[in-house]
Amino acid sequence: MSEKQVFTVVEGGSVTTPRGFTAGGLHCGLKKTERNDLAAILCEVPAIAAAVYTTNVFQAAPLKVTRESLANGTLQAVIVNSGNANACTGEQGEADAYEMRAAAARGLGVNELDVAVASTGVIGELLKMDRVRSGIAGLPEKLDGGAAGAEEFCQAILTTDLVKKECCVTVKVGEAEVTIAGAAKGSGMIHPNMATMLGFMTTDAVIDGEDLLSLLRTATNTTFNMITVDGDTSTNDMLVTMASGLAGNEKLTRLHADWDAFAAAFTHVCKSLAMAIARDGEGATKLIEVQIDGAVHDEAAAAIAKTVVGSSLVKSAIFGADANWGRIIAAVGRAGVPVSPERVDISLGGIEVLRQSRPVAFDEEQALHYLQKSDTVRITVALADGEGKATAWGCDLTYDYVRINAAYRT
Amino acid sequence: MSEKQVFTVVEGGSVTTPRGFTAGGLHCGLKKTERNDLAAILCEVPAIAAAVYTTNVFQAAPLKVTRESLANGTLQAVIVNSGNANACTGEQGEADAYEMRAAAARGLGVNELDVAVASTGVIGELLKMDRVRSGIAGLPEKLDGGAAGAEEFCQAILTTDLVKKECCVTVKVGEAEVTIAGAAKGSGMIHPNMATMLGFMTTDAVIDGEDLLSLLRTATNTTFNMITVDGDTSTNDMLVTMASGLAGNEKLTRLHADWDAFAAAFTHVCKSLAMAIARDGEGATKLIEVQIDGAVHDEAAAAIAKTVVGSSLVKSAIFGADANWGRIIAAVGRAGVPVSPERVDISLGGIEVLRQSRPVAFDEEQALHYLQKSDTVRITVALADGEGKATAWGCDLTYDYVRINAAYRT
Numbered sequence: 001m002s003e004k005q006v007f008t009v010v011e012g013g014s015v016t017t018p019r020g021f022t023a024g025g026l027h028c029g030l031k032k033t034e035r036n037d038l039a040a041i042l043c044e045v046p047a048i049a050a051a052v053y054t055t056n057v058f059q060a061a062p063l064k065v066t067r068e069s070l071a072n073g074t075l076q077a078v079i080v081n082s083g084n085a086n087a088c089t090g091e092q093g094e095a096d097a098y099e100m101r102a103a104a105a106r107g108l109g110v111n112e113l114d115v116a117v118a119s120t121g122v123i124g125e126l127l128k129m130d131r132v133r134s135g136i137a138g139l140p141e142k143l144d145g146g147a148a149g150a151e152e153f154c155q156a157i158l159t160t161d162l163v164k165k166e167c168c169v170t171v172k173v174g175e176a177e178v179t180i181a182g183a184a185k186g187s188g189m190i191h192p193n194m195a196t197m198l199g200f201m202t203t204d205a206v207i208d209g210e211d212l213l214s215l216l217r218t219a220t221n222t223t224f225n226m227i228t229v230d231g232d233t234s235t236n237d238m239l240v241t242m243a244s245g246l247a248g249n250e251k252l253t254r255l256h257a258d259w260d261a262f263a264a265a266f267t268h269v270c271k272s273l274a275m276a277i278a279r280d281g282e283g284a285t286k287l288i289e290v291q292i293d294g295a296v297h298d299e300a301a302a303a304i305a306k307t308v309v310g311s312s313l314v315k316s317a318i319f320g321a322d323a324n325w326g327r328i329i330a331a332v333g334r335a336g337v338p339v340s341p342e343r344v345d346i347s348l349g350g351i352e353v354l355r356q357s358r359p360v361a362f363d364e365e366q367a368l369h370y371l372q373k374s375d376t377v378r379i380t381v382a383l384a385d386g387e388g389k390a391t392a393w394g395c396d397l398t399y400d401y402v403r404i405n406a407a408y409r410t
Numbered sequence: 411m412s413e414k415q416v417f418t419v420v421e422g423g424s425v426t427t428p429r430g431f432t433a434g435g436l437h438c439g440l441k442k443t444e445r446n447d448l449a450a451i452l453c454e455v456p457a458i459a460a461a462v463y464t465t466n467v468f469q470a471a472p473l474k475v476t477r478e479s480l481a482n483g484t485l486q487a488v489i490v491n492s493g494n495a496n497a498c499t500g501e502q503g504e505a506d507a508y509e510m511r512a513a514a515a516r517g518l519g520v521n522e523l524d525v526a527v528a529s530t531g532v533i534g535e536l537l538k539m540d541r542v543r544s545g546i547a548g549l550p551e552k553l554d555g556g557a558a559g560a561e562e563f564c565q566a567i568l569t570t571d572l573v574k575k576e577c578c579v580t581v582k583v584g585e586a587e588v589t590i591a592g593a594a595k596g597s598g599m600i601h602p603n604m605a606t607m608l609g610f611m612t613t614d615a616v617i618d619g620e621d622l623l624s625l626l627r628t629a630t631n632t633t634f635n636m637i638t639v640d641g642d643t644s645t646n647d648m649l650v651t652m653a654s655g656l657a658g659n660e661k662l663t664r665l666h667a668d669w670d671a672f673a674a675a676f677t678h679v680c681k682s683l684a685m686a687i688a689r690d691g692e693g694a695t696k697l698i699e700v701q702i703d704g705a706v707h708d709e710a711a712a713a714i715a716k717t718v719v720g721s722s723l724v725k726s727a728i729f730g731a732d733a734n735w736g737r738i739i740a741a742v743g744r745a746g747v748p749v750s751p752e753r754v755d756i757s758l759g760g761i762e763v764l765r766q767s768r769p770v771a772f773d774e775e776q777a778l779h780y781l782q783k784s785d786t787v788r789i790t791v792a793l794a795d796g797e798g799k800a801t802a803w804g805c806d807l808t809y810d811y812v813r814i815n816a817a818y819r820t
Contacts, residue, residue, distance in 0.1 A: 056740060056743040088736065124769045310641075316812055326532065397815075405722070406732065407730045
């Protein structure tokens with residue numbers, strides 16, 4: 001089943017495209033520049049909701065508050081700030097996250113236990129709550145259900161990101177047309193594991209809550225969990241999804257005839273956002289896509305794909321347009337999973353460079369041209385150990401990554 | 411027992427200082443510049459020997475040949491080239507490694523099965539064997555037992571290294587004075603696991619072979635296996651040690667009264683070389699030492715120490731002299747081992763920045779001065795989970811790392 005058969009990408013669509021959602025953002029003063037740093041998504045009804053979180057031992061205060069809100073399986077709003085992660089901020093940080101939730105609930109006229117809180121930015125500094133308070137007071141009038149609201153929202157969640165990340169698709173469920181959309185941020189400290197950087201998905205589907213959570217986890221595993229920028233897993237990773245149920249479809253469960261189509265559409269949004277995060281990795285000039293086939297199983301393929309795409313040496317070579325397959329095979333060999341060392345094929349953008357673990361005499365000029373001219377560099381590794389396959393995404397390692405991260409706090 | 415009590419560092423000592431060893435090197439044409447690229451160490455008698463190797467699935471041809479030579483537990487010579495790793499070179503590569511061994515054995519007048527072969531450099535290219543052959547023919551006359559031979563040897567094993575790495579100590583075993591020395595190379599693709607980059611150790615101790623191997627493994631675990639430059643594990647890592655037995659000591663076994671002193675001296679040489687490799691990491695301006703105390707056990711402490719010292723974000727922050735402890739705690743939290751998140755203390759060079767997981771108001775000017783002026787940046791993390799401790803070493807991530815690795819092959 002090809003993806004194109006079951007859903008349609010909505011150009012320009014965003015988190016406000018599914019029925020029932022408004023969004024908006026503003027600058028309240030947490031970022032030093034005049035860019036937006038506070039935002040919300042509001043659903044006109046309590047939405048069936050699900051979330052996945054970082055696996056980092058140190059979890060920021062907003063994650064605790066959001067988990068508590070999600071205990072009842074519904075959300076009606078998300079309040080999010082950038083410029084400050086509210087992580088490692090102790091009891092005061094927790095109190096601040098609770099206050100953000102209460103203020104947002106009051107301002108937006110929703111139940112406090114239906115509000116999720118998310119933060120991203122510097123770790124270990126207390127939020128300037130006076131600015132947050134006055135920002136939240138001004139937010140309700142900023143919300144709208146069109147492209148402008150989504151744009152302000154997307155801008156507000158960015159930190160070192162250069163571009164906003166959003167995606168929207170529609171899919172048929174019975175006779176109803178269901179819309180699924182998402183927005184995300186993330187550029188550094190990107191090595192999600194069972195979670196992601198901040199991601200927000202909306203849909204108007206009528207859907208079972210447990211099946212939505214199960215789908216969210218499955219989709220995350222092959223999308224957000226398959227990207228890496230720098231191998232560092234954030235304390236604030238969170239992906240929240242809300243389903244307004246306003247599409248009027250027959251309720252989706254995993255037994256519904258159109259579940260697979262919905263799942264494919266949902267996964268497409270996740271994948272699109274995940275790839276956008278990898279492409280916008282700090283300092284990146286290229287997206288790197290690593291595809292592994294023939295591993296002993298999918299988990300082994302995933303481990304190899306992530307090891308290759310996360311290798312500093314592979315990343316530097318791609319930045320330098322160097323077809324250095326020796327670094328690729330060295331990364332394959334240290335992934336910690338079984339590989340038959342004599343039966344490995346490697347291609348770069350379709351140019352075969354290694355066959356059965358032996359160098360192939362390839363056209364260096366052609367390879368150089370491919371690596372220099374391509375926005376997306378595709379590395380394909382074929383093993384001969386089984387049926388396992390996986391794809392991972394990352395970006396090149398550049399001078400700008402070092403520049404950005406040598407002076408982030410200052 | 412302090413290290414100073416049991417052994418003495420020999421300033422200027424190297425692999426030829428222990429009795430019985432000569433060494434030398436020359437330029438045979440594998441490197442593009444006129445630097446040495448072929449070298450040997452020769453022992454005047456067959457030496458009790460041991461080695462550890464890379465855990466990478468893809469192992470270079472010389473490792474196979476060296477394993478075969480070491481099957482009898484003795485070595486009399488090591489032949490090593492730089493400029494070409496002889497890895498992923500198939501049957502021809504294996505034949506070349508065997509030919510290197512045979513030619514060295516002939517030229518040096520020793521048994522072929524007492525010769526180890528080591529290579530380092532670019533992966534996937536065949537050795538220019540005409541140059542290797544004529545180089546090996548010229549090597550015997552270059553060998554000498556003084557500082558000059560050791561110097562030529564050390565120069566010949568370097569690739570992107572900026573400085574040679576060597577260390578020599580003496581220790582009393584009964585009434586005899588035993589000398590232990592080592593030389594190593596390594597600057598990139600450094601994330602050893604059960605092995606190291608190329609390292610060569612010599613000693614004149616009379617020692618049991620199995621106990622020597624056991625000591626080598628133990629010492630490697632807390633030294634070479636605790637350094638990382640870029641998280642990439644080489645296909646060629648190898649650490650070889652040879653004991654000439656010419657010190658005339660009563661035979662060392664683990665039951666000998668002076669075993670602990672010998673082990674401490676031996677471990678000191680390993681640690682000194684390992685730290686020198688980390689300090690000379692590609693593009694590095696600083697050595698980073700991460701010390702973990704209070705983990706649930708030593709293995710957990712080691713995992714945390716290596717995660718922190720390997721974090722691209724921590725490494726970039728140190729380069730930028732940014733006391734960004736948020737990145738340190740984020741790395742601690744993703745190491746994959748249990749940590750009580752509310753009870754973490756962190757210091758940078760003795761400046762406390764986090765106490766019981768809460769930010770401490772520290773003097774930013776003092777921290778900046780420490781980070782800017784120190785050759786070695788010490789990060790101390792105290793957990794409250796047990797008695798586990800470990801120390802790991804790495805280096806900062808700089809523009810030069812990217813520059814070096816964006817154009818290594820070309």
